Amino acid sequence: MKILKNVSLKKYNTIKIGGPAKIIYFPENHNEIKSIKNILQKKKTLILGNGSNIAFRDVGYKHDLVCFKKLKKSLSLIGTNNIYASAGVSCAKLAKFAHRHNIPGFEFLYGIPGTVGGALRMNAGAFGSEIWDNVQYVTILNKNFDLVKLDKSKFKFSYRKVSMKNTSAFIDVYFKTFKNRKFQKNLLEEFSNKRIKTQPINQWSSGCVFKNPKKNISASSLIDKSHLSSTRYGGIYISNKHCNYFINDGSGSCNDLEKLIKIIQMDIYQQHKVKLEKEICIY
Numbered sequence: 001m002k003i004l005k006n007v008s009l010k011k012y013n014t015i016k017i018g019g020p021a022k023i024i025y026f027p028e029n030h031n032e033i034k035s036i037k038n039i040l041q042k043k044k045t046l047i048l049g050n051g052s053n054i055a056f057r058d059v060g061y062k063h064d065l066v067c068f069k070k071l072k073k074s075l076s077l078i079g080t081n082n083i084y085a086s087a088g089v090s091c092a093k094l095a096k097f098a099h100r101h102n103i104p105g106f107e108f109l110y111g112i113p114g115t116v117g118g119a120l121r122m123n124a125g126a127f128g129s130e131i132w133d134n135v136q137y138v139t140i141l142n143k144n145f146d147l148v149k150l151d152k153s154k155f156k157f158s159y160r161k162v163s164m165k166n167t168s169a170f171i172d173v174y175f176k177t178f179k180n181r182k183f184q185k186n187l188l189e190e191f192s193n194k195r196i197k198t199q200p201i202n203q204w205s206s207g208c209v210f211k212n213p214k215k216n217i218s219a220s221s222l223i224d225k226s227h228l229s230s231t232r233y234g235g236i237y238i239s240n241k242h243c244n245y246f247i248n249d250g251s252g253s254c255n256d257l258e259k260l261i262k263i264i265q266m267d268i269y270q271q272h273k274v275k276l277e278k279e280i281c282i283y
């Protein structure tokens, strides 16, 4: 198993900020996961996917990190239209795989730059769909560090949130497909074009920094109408394409990011009495 010590965490998140990692383990299969059971058992051990919703503090992460990006990537059809995916598969690959097999309901995942495991943890979603909509059951690593298959009914999930009661990590997932949903050949491309038009997809960010406060009120529109869209702190600034994306200009630090988050939260509260909750995970 690949193990890295004292590497910069900037390489392991899409906003490219953070100090050094003490140690990162990259298990490639179930046996290797089991072999680091004692590491995974530690309270402060953190699982890392593609780092597209994570920022690390400038002092670095002093505890163990286990990255699932190198987990053997398996993606297969079960029967004619159900899908199996391991946690390390990228959301884009899953979306394309479903599309190739004319299976509807996964198009929204195209353009989410995370792993399937990270998407399950965050209940990632877009264009009115969320990943847990499609789940049938998942294999998890439970708190006793056994691999257990659990039905979707064992989880409570809501907007960007999943109950993790007895779950340390998602290992793989079985998706069911909707019989009543019609496959639309152009939908994947449509969603992809929408993203390109409205989101700064090629810049260093973590996607949306805040959760939308209500279904019909987006954090982005609140920031925009509060005249905060050109706010910057140090090397982190608000994207002029999408106000909920904070961009690192290359010189940004986690301190800059956290300061900018505070400024926006305080201003939005003062102007609208709305408390913006972070979507981004900061460690």
Ligand SMILES: Cc1cc2nc3c(=O)[nH]c(=O)nc-3n(C[C@H](O)[C@H](O)[C@H](O)COP(=O)(O)OP(=O)(O)OC[C@H]3O[C@@H](n4cnc5c(N)ncnc54)[C@H](O)[C@@H]3O)c2cc1C
Binding pocket: 014, 046, 047, 048, 049, 050, 051, 052, 053, 054, 068, 087, 111, 112, 113, 114, 115, 116, 117, 118, 119, 120, 121, 122, 123, 124, 125, 126, 168, 169, 170, 171, 200, 201, 205, 206, 207, 208, 281
């Ligand atoms: C340009 C851009 C666009 C984005 N668009 C969207 C969007 O449309 N919708 C959306 O919801 N998000 C979006 N995001 C955010 C992000 O891509 C998603 O939240 C994604 O699901 C995170 O996956 P990851 O593998 O990168 O997870 P990471 O960022 O590595 O981790 C996120 C969290 O999940 C945990 N985690 C990771 N893997 C596992 C696992 N196997 N088991 C248990 N916990 C795990 C981590 O500990 C952490 O708490 C976007 C981000 C960017 C940069």
